[in-house]
């Protein structure tokens with residue numbers, strides 16, 4: 147439901163988007179991000195390790211672990227069974243929108259146009275992901291949706307970085323941003339958790 151989703155997303159300005167190749171990286175990576183001040187963690191279902199990573203990371207104190215790149219009902223079910231507390235999708239099929247409601251798990255469906263946002267809105271969704279935020283039109287585009295879609299808020303993701311996050315976060319229809327920049331693949335490969343924690347700290351401190 148909307149309130150549960152907003153409670154998670156409002157805890158920090160940035161939701162880390164994570165691609166976890168090695169299961170053993172999951173807990174130290176998540177711990178570094180939570181310690182740095184980013185409690186909501188989106189583990190994308192793009193690797194064979196993802197579901198086990200969600201299971202393992204659910205034990206991290208202070209963290210709220212969700213699944214990203216949820217493309218269909220079966221993946222949504224698998225993510226919920228693995229312990230995902232929220233779901234994120236690059237898009238929004240009618241069946242996925244229905245499934246999340248049936249499963250009682252908050253879903254952040256992806257939209258890039260007014261019509262897509264309205265399809266989600268028809269099913270009761272008021273909080274959606276704006277994806278891919280940069281290529282789809284950036285802050286100006288999203289700002290243009292604020293007045294006509296006045297009861298919806300967005301989490302822009304895709305091309306967001308420390309440099310442009312503020313341009314989104316200052317919009318009144320933005321609740322948080324998502325991004326992978328806080329967990330760069332080279333840092334994860336090297337097990338450089340201090341760097342990840344530092345990147346999280348910078349992201350958590352973004353002032354609007």
Ligand code: 3PG
Pocket residue numbers: 163277303304305306324325326327
């Ligand atoms: C993705 O598709 O991986 C996410 O939307 C994150 O995008 P980013 O890598 O541009 O932050």
